[in-house]
Amino acid sequence: MSLRDLSVLYLIAGLAFAVAVYRASPEGRRRAAFSAALCVPLWPIWAPVALTARRAEPGAAPGTAAAAARVQGALREGVSACAGTSFEALLSREAAARIEAEVARAAARHAELDALLRQGGFDEAAAAARVAEIERGGGAGSGRALATAHLHLENIRRLRAMRDRDARALEELADLVQALRTQLVLARFAGSSVEGVGGIVSEVWARVEGLGAAIDAHGGASSGEPIET
Structure with a gap:
């Protein structure tokens, strides 16, 4: 040819x-x-x-799903690495399952928020344009209409902030769990002390509890309940 x-x-x-x-x-x-x-x-x-x-783009938050998958994979490798060693109490199968469940909850909420914010009624640009339109128009009754438009825009921004915060938290947790996995593997083969692993385990649990607290505190926001302002 x-x-x-x-x-x-x-x-x-x-x-x-x-x-x-x-x-x-x-x-x-x-x-x-x-x-x-x-x-x-x-x-x-x-x-x-x-x-x-x-x-x-159209899917259910692929970046967050990937972060959840990274957590799951690293946890399973970490559990395998410390099985039968003095580190087993730090990351048992039961503990890993609890972490996976919390991560799955966070990923599901993020996907729900992401899908919600893709709907026309949650378009931040359109809501901001509506505020600007009312401000330009003025006239009788515009004060109440403007307050309502501002409330709608603020609610959308809060929902977006919650979604983005969940994404960052899951990415950071995925990085931390992967670091825990490598530390457990290193500790097993290098004979490191339990104290050297305990700190990162505590940090993982702190992040996991933070995820759970955020979901419980704002659970109504993604299930149709009004957001207080």
């Missing part, structure tokens, strides 16, 4: 990927077209990135 033939095939593949990226994009036409245009010359590099990113 000649260089020209290879070039034609490369171009055809680039055009095919460009069409796929454009159709899969949930963004505006301008950004979708730009992303598709990049696929024509750079499809081996750009197409996998663009298509994977597009698939991840």
Whole structure:
């Protein structure tokens, strides 16, 4: 096959990927077209990135699900590493199961909040635009309407803050549990003391209890109950 033939095939593949990226994009036409245009010359590099990113967006918080999976995997490896050793009391199977359950609860709440905030009635930009519209209009009765619009906007912002806080907490916990896993493995093979592992175990439990407290304190916010202001 000649260089020209290879070039034609490369171009055809680039055009095919460009069409796929454009159709899969949930963004505006301008950004979708730009992303598709990049696929024509750079499809081996750009197409996998663009298509994977597009698939991840509509789902139930894939980043948080990945963090929960990291916690689960690290916990199981950590339990295996300390089984039958003096560290077993620090991370038993029962303790790991409790941590997994709390992480699953947090991930589920994050996914629920994320799905909720994707609905039209929870669009922060639209709520802010409504506030600005009332402020510009003025007139009789605008004071009460403005207060209601501000309340709606503030509630959306609080929900977004809760969602983002959950995501950060799960990511940080995943990193911490992975560090615990490596420390347990190191302690087993290097003969480190139990005291050297106890500190990070305590930190893990503190983070887990923080997740649970946040869910219990704000549980009504993702189940349709009004947010107090």
